[in-house]
Amino acid sequence: MTTTLSAPPQPTRVPRPWDARTQRPAGNRVVKGVIKHAVLLCVLLIMLYPLLWMVGASFRPGNQTFAGLSLFSDTYTLQNYADGWSVGNLNFSRYFVNSAIITIGQIVGNLVACSLTAYAFARLEFPFKRVLFGMVIATMLLPQHVTLIPKYIIFNQMGWVDTYLPLTVPHFFAVDAFFIFLMVQFIRTLPKSLDESARIDGCGHWGIFWRIIMPMSLPAIGTTAMFTFVWAWNDLLGPLLYLPSSDLWTVSLGLNSFLDQTGQSTYGTLFAMATLSLAPIVGFFIASQRLLVEGIATTGLK
């Protein structure tokens, strides 16, 4: 968390012999600052323009969706949003509910299972600890495609295909090693003296975990929840495999299917639904911006 606090200002700085060289005329510095801002704003504009354009296009009448480069329009309408919920044989209100169910399931699963595992690795001594932690790292680097096919076959035989279960239940068994790693790293930074005093006061391991470690790990918990949310919400491959019937589709699947049947006339509606599908991500991001950006900076999580 030192990202914002680097190089604390030295109140009484002794003049150094080279100061004369480093201090350039003030005008020069202003010009440089302006150039820097201009470059950054240009890059940002290019990056974000397609998104802004999509939002703009989603509010235009159908025949003007592709009205050139402009973000704006003469007339605005909510028609695309009204149409989008049940376009063709698609049912987006259903998909949003499904996405929410699966996402919440994954978040709860990851939080419970990964924090329990992380506590053991960060605070307990047991045989083969290093080897087992090596396995956590190894699974982090393991391509998911190696287990994709056998998992599908197993879930198929268990009759779990076409239910939410294959997308949620594994997360209650800490399959996202990334978050174990993240929480272990975080818990290790917490002072052990707190554990010790809790132990003297009669807390067992469960008490230490639940009353001491968890309340102090809120930043790590928040980061885990945020990233699980984003990954689960965006996921296409999982739902593509396990949710064949459209009643269970997620927003990603709905959009993908919509895209396949979209002609020029329905692009506005597609953009409306795409905008809505990104809205929760933006919302969560704004709500937890500091946490996310600093969490990722301190743990190296993608």
Add this chain to the structure above:
Amino acid sequence: MTLATATEPPVALPTAPRRGRGRTQLLPALAFLTPWLVGMVLFTFGPMLYSLYLSFTRYDLLSNPEWVGLQNYALMGSDPRFWKSVGVTLTYVVVFVPLLQVVSMLVALLLNSRLRFLTGYRALFYLPSLMGASVAVAALWRQVFGADGLVNAVLGLVGIENVGSWVGDPARALGTIITLNLWAFGSTMIIFLAGLRQVPRELLEAAEVDGASKIRRFFSITLPMMTPLVFFNVLMGTINAFQSFTGAYVVSGGSGGPVDSTLFYTLYLYERGFTQLQMGYASAMAWVLLIVLAVVTGIFFRSSRYWVHYGDES
């Protein structure tokens, strides 16, 4: 921060008496680790072994797996689409991963100063990395790089006309996927930015006194001090790039087209496994991917001792 520092640091022995016998806390550890251990067996190691077995069989989900020995692996050698997917994926990795580091580093360097609105910039550059893997943005990309898309509209403004569709042109389609994933460089950039803030200012000032230019200071001081982060970002970038799926799947409509120009390895694996129901062949492909990634990761870790500098070295 890096994988190499992940092992337990030496812990001072606590002064308070521990519960239970001896130093180990096996029973509580087992209690806390049970979900993870069960998950490892059920969802990682079990399936891995199963897929290794399947890779030596012919299996279509309907009849029982039939042992064919190394046939799947031999078939890969003579499968032009397999090699096409290898070529597409390698091209993608070799172009995308270095480009990702350079762009991330450049923006991080720009942001690494006493800049106004730094928090705002950081947030806005970071935001796309949360959306880069979404269907919504991939769908948008299909429009942006379409025949009547935004890119061609901009080119039209400067007089370049009749460029045609980017996603529909085999020579340019892969480029659009690279742009899509490059667009999400924010997460890599944030890691670099955090690292840049840790570079000691005394070192940079001393070098400046000695007359080192800005570029020289970057390559002789900043970059060497950032190598642990470069290592981490390249490693994770490479592993993720080999497994890239959603962008190519959505932009190409699931086909890897046009003419297989965006047929990523994972797309072909998906097609073989779940469209053509050749579970044996797809499992063999998955194991080839695993082995290649293991070798790449291994070489990478080995090479790190020659170019990654950790601060505690003398």
